[in-house]
Amino acid sequence: MLSCSVLAISACGSGSIADQTRENEKKAADAGNCGDLNMAVNPWVGYEASAYVVGHVAETELGCKVDYKELKEDVSWQGFGTGDVDVVIEDWGHPDLEKKFVEDKGGDGSATDFGPNGNQGIIHWYVPPWLAEAHPDILDYKNLNKYAKQFATSESDGKGQFLGADPSYVQFDEAIVNNLDLNFKVVFSGSEAASIQAFKKAEADKEFLIGYFYEPQGLFAEVPLKAVKLPPYTEGCQDVPAEVACDYPETELKKVVSTSWAESDSSSVDLVKNFTWTNDDQNLVAKYISTDQMDPEEAAKKWVEDNPDKVDAWLKD
Amino acid sequence: MTAVAERPVPVGSSGPPPEKQRFRLPRWTLGLGVLVVWIAIWAVTKGQDTLVLPGREHTDLHDALTGFRDSVLGSRDTNPVIQLTYQLGESFTSAVDWLQRLVSVPDFPRPVPQIGWLGVTALAAWVALAIAGWRTAVLVGLSFLSFGMFGYWSDSMDLLIVTFVAVAASVIIGLPLAVWVGTSKAANTVLSNLLDLMQTMPTFVYLLPIVLFFGIGASAAVVATLVYALPPIIRIAGYGIRSVPETTIEATDAAGQTAVQRLLKVQLPMARKTIVVGLNQTIMAALSMATIASYVDGPGLGKPVLDALVKNNVGNAFVPGMLIVVMAVMLDRTTTAASERSELVARGGGGGATLRRVVLGASALVALVLVYLSRTYGWAAEFPATTWGPWLSERVDSFVGWVTATFGGFTEAVKNVTSDLLLNPMQSLLAESPWWLTGVAILALAWIVGGLRASLSAVVCLAGIWYLDLWHDAMITLNMTLVATLMVMVLALVLGVWMARRRGVDLILRPLLDAGQTIPPFVYLIPVLALFGPTRFTAIVAGIVYAAPAAIKLVADGVKGVSPNTIEASRSTGATTWQEITKVQLPMARGSLVLAANQGLLYVLAMAVIGGMVGAGALGYDVVLGFSRSEEWGKGAAAGLTIVLLGIMIDRITRAAAERSQPTR
Numbered sequence: 001m002l003s004c005s006v007l008a009i010s011a012c013g014s015g016s017i018a019d020q021t022r023e024n025e026k027k028a029a030d031a032g033n034c035g036d037l038n039m040a041v042n043p044w045v046g047y048e049a050s051a052y053v054v055g056h057v058a059e060t061e062l063g064c065k066v067d068y069k070e071l072k073e074d075v076s077w078q079g080f081g082t083g084d085v086d087v088v089i090e091d092w093g094h095p096d097l098e099k100k101f102v103e104d105k106g107g108d109g110s111a112t113d114f115g116p117n118g119n120q121g122i123i124h125w126y127v128p129p130w131l132a133e134a135h136p137d138i139l140d141y142k143n144l145n146k147y148a149k150q151f152a153t154s155e156s157d158g159k160g161q162f163l164g165a166d167p168s169y170v171q172f173d174e175a176i177v178n179n180l181d182l183n184f185k186v187v188f189s190g191s192e193a194a195s196i197q198a199f200k201k202a203e204a205d206k207e208f209l210i211g212y213f214y215e216p217q218g219l220f221a222e223v224p225l226k227a228v229k230l231p232p233y234t235e236g237c238q239d240v241p242a243e244v245a246c247d248y249p250e251t252e253l254k255k256v257v258s259t260s261w262a263e264s265d266s267s268s269v270d271l272v273k274n275f276t277w278t279n280d281d282q283n284l285v286a287k288y289i290s291t292d293q294m295d296p297e298e299a300a301k302k303w304v305e306d307n308p309d310k311v312d313a314w315l316k317d
Numbered sequence: 318m319t320a321v322a323e324r325p326v327p328v329g330s331s332g333p334p335p336e337k338q339r340f341r342l343p344r345w346t347l348g349l350g351v352l353v354v355w356i357a358i359w360a361v362t363k364g365q366d367t368l369v370l371p372g373r374e375h376t377d378l379h380d381a382l383t384g385f386r387d388s389v390l391g392s393r394d395t396n397p398v399i400q401l402t403y404q405l406g407e408s409f410t411s412a413v414d415w416l417q418r419l420v421s422v423p424d425f426p427r428p429v430p431q432i433g434w435l436g437v438t439a440l441a442a443w444v445a446l447a448i449a450g451w452r453t454a455v456l457v458g459l460s461f462l463s464f465g466m467f468g469y470w471s472d473s474m475d476l477l478i479v480t481f482v483a484v485a486a487s488v489i490i491g492l493p494l495a496v497w498v499g500t501s502k503a504a505n506t507v508l509s510n511l512l513d514l515m516q517t518m519p520t521f522v523y524l525l526p527i528v529l530f531f532g533i534g535a536s537a538a539v540v541a542t543l544v545y546a547l548p549p550i551i552r553i554a555g556y557g558i559r560s561v562p563e564t565t566i567e568a569t570d571a572a573g574q575t576a577v578q579r580l581l582k583v584q585l586p587m588a589r590k591t592i593v594v595g596l597n598q599t600i601m602a603a604l605s606m607a608t609i610a611s612y613v614d615g616p617g618l619g620k621p622v623l624d625a626l627v628k629n630n631v632g633n634a635f636v637p638g639m640l641i642v643v644m645a646v647m648l649d650r651t652t653t654a655a656s657e658r659s660e661l662v663a664r665g666g667g668g669g670a671t672l673r674r675v676v677l678g679a680s681a682l683v684a685l686v687l688v689y690l691s692r693t694y695g696w697a698a699e700f701p702a703t704t705w706g707p708w709l710s711e712r713v714d715s716f717v718g719w720v721t722a723t724f725g726g727f728t729e730a731v732k733n734v735t736s737d738l739l740l741n742p743m744q745s746l747l748a749e750s751p752w753w754l755t756g757v758a759i760l761a762l763a764w765i766v767g768g769l770r771a772s773l774s775a776v777v778c779l780a781g782i783w784y785l786d787l788w789h790d791a792m793i794t795l796n797m798t799l800v801a802t803l804m805v806m807v808l809a810l811v812l813g814v815w816m817a818r819r820r821g822v823d824l825i826l827r828p829l830l831d832a833g834q835t836i837p838p839f840v841y842l843i844p845v846l847a848l849f850g851p852t853r854f855t856a857i858v859a860g861i862v863y864a865a866p867a868a869i870k871l872v873a874d875g876v877k878g879v880s881p882n883t884i885e886a887s888r889s890t891g892a893t894t895w896q897e898i899t900k901v902q903l904p905m906a907r908g909s910l911v912l913a914a915n916q917g918l919l920y921v922l923a924m925a926v927i928g929g930m931v932g933a934g935a936l937g938y939d940v941v942l943g944f945s946r947s948e949e950w951g952k953g954a955a956a957g958l959t960i961v962l963l964g965i966m967i968d969r970i971t972r973a974a975a976e977r978s979q980p981t982r
């Protein structure tokens with residue numbers, strides 16, 4: 001990952017190994033009561049931004065040894081009970097996983113809800129910006145059938161194509177298309193990479209494309225997608241999957257952690273509990289990582305150095 | 318998930334005896350007849366009973382499977398089996414961890430591993446020198462240097478470690494089983510079905526259960542790799558033991574040997590070369606799991622590949638992907654050279670023993686000095702940062718950008734034409750026919766192509782597919798598999814014949830074919846997506862890249878195997894080159910062609926899951942869905958089993974066809 005470990009950054013590649021070993025031993029003796037912090041890194045850039053910022057603060061301010069584990073959501077939650085994973089820093093809501101692992105939802109109690117992380121998850125149907133500009137009326141679902149022909153592709157059997165997303169996300173698009181009598185067929189891109197690539201291509205080549213997407217996401221820095229208005233979300237309108245005919249709700253993203261870690265005396269527990277930041281904060285770090293191609297460690301360091309007040313607030317007991 | 322291992326041809330397995338030649342309609346006319354009847358009925362019944370299941374819905378059976386998984390998960394704190402496997406997982410983790418601190422990660426409080434890059438490279442080259450000769454030693458040394466020069470030293474070492482631990486476990490488990498398979502017919506029959514299951518079941522289906530039983534990280538990576546890498550060594554080594562000539566065994570039995578003596582003194586030594594081929598295939602299979610293992614936080618070169626995929630960054634995925642290919646080629650050539658060498662030594666060759674000892678002793682001293690240096694000095698322990706990696710990934714990025722900008726319109730047209738003329742009509746016939754019609758039609762074709770045994774397999778597999786509630790998706794996947802295989806065979810015929818007839822072409826193409834087989838598909842998915850969008854065609858392209866190399870090699874070897882006398886005879890009658898190829902070489906190599914089609918189909922099917930990640934939907938999407946959302950695990954498992962059944966059905970039909978068309982040699 002990194003050619004020089006953070007601990008040895010000052011003396012990387014020079015000086016004798018024996019000197020550095022002694023230095024590391026001394027440092028280890030001075031470290032606080034943090035110990036190891038196992039941070040799950042779910043596979044999207046925004047998540048990575050949050051994880052590395054918290055990890056960087058834990059490492060530099062509290063002397064933790066942070067272990068980043070690149071896992072999808074399901075695997076991360078399974079890891080709470082086995083001590084493999086301590087923290088999931090951005091959760092979009094997994095009722096089924098809560099049923100298995102959160103005590104008051106009927107689970108085994110290995111997972112604990114640690115409250116919101118300040119980010120708002122926004123899900124909509126989106127079109128590329130050129131299309132919103134060329135045909136402003138497309139931003140209302142009632143006019144979509146007018147354009148169905150233009151949305152057709154080799155995959156959509158003569159109907160318009162609606163691009164479904166990575167299977168990790170909750171999606172009711174098949175039902176929505178059906179219940180709003182839209183002349184569209186849902187084609188699942190199957191991965192975030194495929195969806196992003198499709199939106200980029202549609203914007204670059206001025207193609208018709210409509211699909212499921214979400215914020216905060218680094219893509220918006222490059223291609224500011226425009227949301228299409230669906231019948232507004234009301235409490236309970238998405239309870240029966242087959243009958244959904246409304247837009248997606250805004251989700252308060254939250255932190256979920258391992259219960260045994262939360263009950264430990266590690267100094268990193270309070271940091272994670274206090275951690276909160278905005279979509280703009282996350283988008284900035286995500287842009288450092290994906291657009292500017294910075295190493296996530298470096299991107300986190302830069303943001304932490306630029307925002308001392310926010311970081312101090314997390315470190316207060 | 319992916320199958321790098323080439324299945325050996327089951328020679329001498331209980332196939333039907335060659336039929337007596339009597340006059341009857343040629344088989345292809347019967348097949349055409351079935352097709353005509355099928356289309357006629359499809360025209361009036363299309364769209365009925367197609368058993369469509371929307372992408373985000375599942376059935377009671379799928380829920381039952383999910384429920385079963387949940388009950389196992391719920392029992393994890395008390396279940397004795399899980400306790401036991403977890404201990405086993407811990408031992409894998411600690412073995413990997415120990416090796417990592419030795420060569421790849423800082424062994425705290427040391428700022429660097431116990432042995433630095435210089436020492437590791439020297440030791441690896443010395444081992445290569447000892448087992449395979451100096452040419453291989455140079456190759457190994459250069460490969461190791463390239464891991465460091467491109468900035469992925471630590472990840473490369475991690476991948477080597479996981480591969481090494483998984484392959485070591487494969488040998489410990491696999492060799493006894495191979496002996497069993499090689500010496501008992503019953504064991505062979507039972508195990509070969511189980512091995513089929515292990516090789517065709519998409520890894521994503523069992524990744525979550527593996528995490529449940531063995532934990533996250535190195536342990537899960539080792540076990541997932543093990544499941545996939547074990548079959549080749551059992552199959553191939555077993556086949557080698559089985560093929561020891563009867564006469565040799567009888568002759569030595571006459572001397573009154575025990576079964577153990579027969580095994581140790583006759584069967585194993587005589588099968589040595591085949592066993593090494595099995596080991597080689599096991600290593601290749603293990604490497605092909607590199608990226609999948611990083612889905613459960615397995616250490617290795619798969620990590621940077623997946624990272625880059627999350628950021629849609631082709632260049633950054635390419636460099637580690639290329640190093641995986643370098644590693645595969647290095648290990649492949651080393652094991653092959655070692656097996657040839659051992660053969661030479663066993664026959665009493667291999668040059669002067671004294672000289673060899675002196676050379677090895679002297680070079681061992683040099684290696685030890687370099688190890689000492691790498692333990693003491695920073696420059697020899699930590700690879701200096703170079704700009705090679707970033708430079709190469711930028712080049713790749715701009716090249717890919719140029720390709721997509723230049724050919725985007727053309728590729729879009731290719732995709733549309735293929736979809737309109739081939740994919741959509743065939744899919745309509747397979748998936749929009751009522752299920753009973755498609756089922757009967759497939760059975761009839763299986764019977765025509767492969768005879769009674771093949772159609773019996775087809776009945777069982779089709780019934781299973783129907784039972785698993787994903788019929789419609791299965792037909793869409795089958796259709797993509799057939800179209801991709803068609804394209805693979807066209808490529809295989811053209812390039813295979815060309816390679817067989819021109820040695821120079823062979824030399825140039827082989828490394829490219831090796832790369833196509835071992836580069837993780839995740840590396841080229843982004844550019845292919847940029848060219849063709851999230852479509853079935855993208856999935857087909859990925860399938861072709863992966864399957865064509867195996868098919869091309871098989872065709873080339875088959876055509877090369879045609880006896881020179883026959884070709885001489887045809888030349889003396891004044892045949893043109895075209896006639897020579899179509900009238901002599903291809904018909905004589907018919908068995909290899911059918912085998913190439915068989916391998917092509919299975920390799921394409923192995924990419925079904927990747928297809929699901931790039932917009933092809935169907936079974937591949939169902940599997941990824943099951944891996945991504947816990948409430949859908951059952952649907953994913955059903956999809957995985959359906960893929961296995963499709964694979965077995967295709968395999969049995971094409972194999973039966975191959976046995977029928979085998980010219981008597």
